[in-house]
Amino acid sequence: MNLDKLFNPQTIAVIGASNSEGSVGYALIRNLVGSGFKGTVYPINFKHKSIYGIRAYPKLRDTRDEIDLAIIATPSATVPELVEECGQVGVKGLVIISAGFKEQGEAGNAMLDQIVATAKRYGMRLIGPNCLGFIKPSIRLNASFANKMALPGKIAFISQSGALCTAILDWSVEQHVGFSHFVSIGSMADVGFHDLIDYFGADPNTNSIVIYMESLTHARKFMSAARAFARNKPIIVLKAGKSTAGAKVALSHTGSLAGNDHAFDAAFKRAGIIRVNTITELFNAAQTLAMQARPQGKRLAIVTNAGGPGVLATDHLVEQGGEIATLSEQTMAALNTGLPPMWSHSNPIDVLGDADEERYGMAVEACLKDPGVDGLLVILTP
Numbered sequence: 001m002n003l004d005k006l007f008n009p010q011t012i013a014v015i016g017a018s019n020s021e022g023s024v025g026y027a028l029i030r031n032l033v034g035s036g037f038k039g040t041v042y043p044i045n046f047k048h049k050s051i052y053g054i055r056a057y058p059k060l061r062d063t064r065d066e067i068d069l070a071i072i073a074t075p076s077a078t079v080p081e082l083v084e085e086c087g088q089v090g091v092k093g094l095v096i097i098s099a100g101f102k103e104q105g106e107a108g109n110a111m112l113d114q115i116v117a118t119a120k121r122y123g124m125r126l127i128g129p130n131c132l133g134f135i136k137p138s139i140r141l142n143a144s145f146a147n148k149m150a151l152p153g154k155i156a157f158i159s160q161s162g163a164l165c166t167a168i169l170d171w172s173v174e175q176h177v178g179f180s181h182f183v184s185i186g187s188m189a190d191v192g193f194h195d196l197i198d199y200f201g202a203d204p205n206t207n208s209i210v211i212y213m214e215s216l217t218h219a220r221k222f223m224s225a226a227r228a229f230a231r232n233k234p235i236i237v238l239k240a241g242k243s244t245a246g247a248k249v250a251l252s253h254t255g256s257l258a259g260n261d262h263a264f265d266a267a268f269k270r271a272g273i274i275r276v277n278t279i280t281e282l283f284n285a286a287q288t289l290a291m292q293a294r295p296q297g298k299r300l301a302i303v304t305n306a307g308g309p310g311v312l313a314t315d316h317l318v319e320q321g322g323e324i325a326t327l328s329e330q331t332m333a334a335l336n337t338g339l340p341p342m343w344s345h346s347n348p349i350d351v352l353g354d355a356d357e358e359r360y361g362m363a364v365e366a367c368l369k370d371p372g373v374d375g376l377l378v379i380l381t382p
Contacts, residue, residue, distance in 0.1 A: 003191070003199045005092035006125055007136055007181065009068035010039045012143065013060055013091070015082055016073035017043030017051040024073045024097055027145035028133070029054070035149050036140035040065070060089050067091045071133065071143060076100030079129070080114045087122030094119060095143060096128035102187045103130065116189050125195075131186025132162035135169075137179060138205060144184065153178020153290055154207035156200040158185055158193060160214045164279075168212075171283055177290045180206040194221035201229030208234045208289040210282065214241050216264075223271050230272035234289060237273050238282045239264050297374035299325035301367040302348035304379035305355045310348030313377060324348070331370040338362040353381075 012032060018025030025045075029052045032041045042065070043051035046058040057063050060070065060082075070091045072082055076098050086094060101112040112129070119126050127134065133144030137152040148169050157179050159165045165184045172179070180203065183196060193211060200206040209229075216222055226235055239261070268275045276282050300322055304310040314324055324347050327335075335349065339359065344350035349367070351359050360378070367373050 003093070003125060003195065005068045006095075006127065006191075007134070007199075008139070009093070009141075011042070011065055011068050012037075012039060013042040013044050013063065013067045013070045014051075014073070015044040015060065015070060016097075017045050017056060019048060019051055024145045026052070027147075028071055028073060028097070028143070031142035031144060031146070031149070035142035037142070038140065039068075042067070060085055060091070069093045069095065069143065071095045071097065073097040073145075076104075076108065076111060076129070080111055080118065083115050083118045083124075083126075087118055087124060091122075091124060094124055094126035094128075095131065095133050096126055096186075096189075097131060097133060097145065098128075099130040101129050101189070112187075112189050119190060126190040127183065128186040129189060130162075132165050132184030134184060135179070135182040137182070144182075148173055150182045151176065151178035153180060154205065155179050155286060155289055156181045156183070156196070156203070156206045156209045157211075157286070158183045158196050158209065159212040160185055160188070161212055162186070164212050167279070168283075168286070172286070175283075175287060177287055188217055192217050192222070194218050194225040197222070197225040197229060197235065201225065201233055206233065207294075208236070210286050210289070211235065211237045212282065213237055213239045219267070223267060226271035226273055234294065235271075235273045236276060236282070236285045236289070237268060238276050238279070239268075295375040298322045299372060299374045300377055301325045301327070301370070301373045301375070302377045302379065303351060303360065303363045303367065304348050304381070305351055305353050305360075306379070306381040307344070307348075307350055309379045309381055310344075310350060313379060314348060317377075325367075325370070325373045327367075328370050328372055331366050331373075334366040334369075335363060338366070 014028050016025045017029045020026055029043055033052060042063045043054055043056040044060055045051055045056045048056050050056050070086045072079055079098050101108040132146055135142050135144055135150045137150045142149050146166055146169055150169060162184045200209050276285055300317055302310050302313050327347050340352055349363050351363050367376050
C-alpha cells in the first residue's frame with residue numbers, strides 16, 4: 001500500500017483520546033478539531049462518552065465506519081493488541097505516538113516486531129513509534145501533539161527527533177516558512193526515510209525535502225530514492241551522531257545505531273544530497289528553499305562592500321562545489337560605468353565600503369542581467 005491514506009485521510013480515530021488537559025491524547029484531539037480538518041474524527045476511550053465535546057467510542061469497531069488513519073497514544077504494552085484490532089476493522093494507516101519499544105531493549109523489540117508483522121499482514125503502513133505525529137497544512141490536518149499548526153508551503157520536513165520538530169515548527173511560524181508535510185518519523189519501524197523521499201519526490205506540491213537524521217535503516221533503498229529525486233528536488237540532511245559519543249546517544253534515543261559518519265558523508269555526496277552540520281544551517285537552508293527560486297547552475301556572483309567577507313564566501317562556495325561566475329563584457333562595462341574606479345574589477349564585486357543603496361542596486365541589476373550568472377550573493381558589512 002502507498003502512503004496516500006496516511007497523508008490524505010477522510011476518517012481518523014484517536015485511540016487514547018483524553019479529556020485531561022496536558023495529556024497527549026487531549027492534544028491530539030484538540031489539534032485535529034482545532035486545525036480545521038474537514039474529515040471525521042473519532043475519539044476512542046472506553047471510560048468517557050465524549051472527548052473534547054465529541055462523541056467517544058469504547059472500541060474502534062464501535063464507530064461502524066471505515067477508518068483511514070488510526071493514531072495510537074496508549075502505553076506500549078497495549079499497542080500490539082490495538083494494532084491487531086485496527087487490522088481487523090480495515091484501518092489503512094497508523095501513527096503510533098507511544099514510546100517504549102526499541103529504546104527499551106529486547107522486550108520492547110519483541111513487541112515492536114509483533115506490531116510490524118501485524119501491520120504487514122493487514123496491509124497497513126505505520127509511522128513511528130515514539131513520534132510526534134505529522135502535519136499536512138494544505139488540508140488543515142494536524143495529526144500531532146505539537147503546540148502549533150505549520151504554515152502551508154512547498155518543503156517536506158522529516159525528523160527522527162520530536163523535540164527538534166517542535167523547535168523547527170516554532171521557528172518556521174515566526175519566520176513565515178511553510179511546509180507541504182511536516183513529519184516526525186520516530187523509530188521508523190515501518191515507514192522510513194526512503195518511503196517518504198519516494199512519496200514526496202513524486203508529490204507535485206513538494207519542491208524540496210529537509211531531513212533531520214540520527215540513524216538510517218534500509219541504506220540502499222534510501223540511496224536509490226535520494227538519487228532518483230535529488231536532481232529535481234533538493235534534499236538537505238542534518239545528520240547527527242557524528243562522534244562516537246553522539247552515536248551512542250542516538251542509539252539510546254531512537255534504538256538504532258547511527259553508523260560510520262565518513263560512510264554517510266560519502267553516500268550523501270554520491271546521492272546528490274546537501275549535508276548541513278548545525279541547526280542554524282538547517283534553518284537557513286529551509287528558509288532559502290522556501291523563499292528563493294532554485295538556481296539553474298552553480299555559477300555565483302558575489303556583491304560585497306568589503307574584501308574579506310567576499311574572500312571567505314568564495315572559499316566556502318568552492319569548497320561546496322560552486323563556481324565564481326565569469327562576468328560578461330557587457331556586465332563589466334556596466335559595472336565600470338556605474339561604480340567608482342577603485343572597485344575590484346572582478347567577481348567578487350567589491351562596491352567599496354561607502355557603497356549606498358543606489359550603488360548596490362546598480363551592481364545587483366547588472367549581475368542579474370548576465371546569462372552567465374546562476375545566482376547572486378549580496379553581502380553587507382556595516
